[in-house]
Amino acid sequence: MNALILAGGRSTRMGTDKSLLTYHHQPQWRYLYELLTPYCSTVFISCRADQKDNFDSFPCLIDTREIGPLGGILSAFEHSPNEAWLVMACDMPLVAPETIAFLVNHRQSNQIATAFQHPETLFPEPLLTIWEPQSYQSIQAQFQQNRFSPLQILKKANVHLIPCPTPRWLQNINTPEDFKNTTGQ
Template sequence: MTKADAQPEDVSERTVGILLAGGLSRRYGSPKAFARYEGRLFHERAYEALSAACRLVTVSSAASLAERFPGAYDVQVDLPEVSGRGPLAGICTVMRRIPAERYLVLPCDMPRVGPRTIRRLAELAQTRPEADVAAVRAGDAFVPLLSVWRAGLADVLEQEISADRLSVMKLLAKLNTVWLDASRIDEDLRVFDNFNTPDAN
C-alpha cells in the first residue's frame, strides 16, 4: 500500500474516554449520573457521546455508585492512594490502569454534549499535538473537564493530589494547555452548560 492509498488515521483507536461520574452531587440532591435529560439518564448520554470518538469508554465512579451502572460498562473506582480526591483522582486512576495515547474527558453533568460535539473536540485536539491538555473555552467561561489529555501525565496528577492541590484549573495553568474556542466545536454554546441543580434543565 502506498502512502497515497493509506487510510485516514483512526484517532479513536488510541483514545480512551473517561466519563466522570463519581460525585455524590449534594447540591443536585442525588447523584447526577442517574438524573434524566430529555428522557435519558445523564450517564447514558455521556457514554454514547464518548463512544463516538473513543476505542474504550470507562466510567470513573465512587465505590458506592459503581454497581448502579450497566454491567456492560467498564467502571473504575479510584486507586487507594488518590481515592475520593475529585476529578483529578478519576483521571489519574484511568491513566494508571488503561494505557492509551490520549484520554478524552467528559463529566456526566453536561447532558447536551452529544457524539458530534465529542468528535469535533477530538478532531481539533488532534491539530494541537504539542498540548498536554486541550480544553474548551466558551467566551469568558472555561470548561476544563471537557478536555483531551495526553498520555504520560499520571505522575503529575498524583503529585498534585498528594500535595492536596486538587484544582483542575490550577493544574491546567501549570501544564501546556490549549484552550479551544467552543464555537468551533458547536455553534450552540448551551451545549457546554453544566447542570448543577435539578431545575437547570
C-alpha cells in the same frame, strides 16, 4: 484514546445522583457512553464503589480517593498511563455529537491537553478535555502536593485551547432548579 465519564461525585446540591438523571430519554451516563463510544477505544465510568451497580456491566474505574474529578482522572491514568483520556463530566447534558467531534478534530497531542476555552471565565474547561499521556506527571505532582484542581494543572501547562462555538455545550447542571430550567420537568 479512551474516554472517562466522571460520575463519582456526591451530587449534594442536586440531591440525587446527577449521572442517573434523564436527558435525551435515557440516564445521562448512558447518553454520554453512547456519545463517546465512536471516538474512543473504551469508555469507562469513573464512580465510587457504592455506585458501581448503577452502571450495569459497563466498564467502571472505581475512584477510592474521593477528592473530586482529579481522583477520577488520576485513576484513569493509573489504569492506562500511555493512553490519552477524553474526560467528560456527567453534569453537562447539552453536549452533543458535534461537541465531541469538534474537540477530537482540534486535538493537539503534542500538548498536555486539548480543552475548550470557557466563554465566561476564559479558562480551560477541565471536565470536557482530552488529557494526553504527558499530563500524567503533572496530575501526580498536583495530587502529591494535596492540590486537587484539574483546572490549576491546565492553567499552568501547555494546553491547546479551542474557542467553544456553542457556549451551551459547557453548561453544568448542578441543582434541581438547573435541571428544571434545562428539561422543563
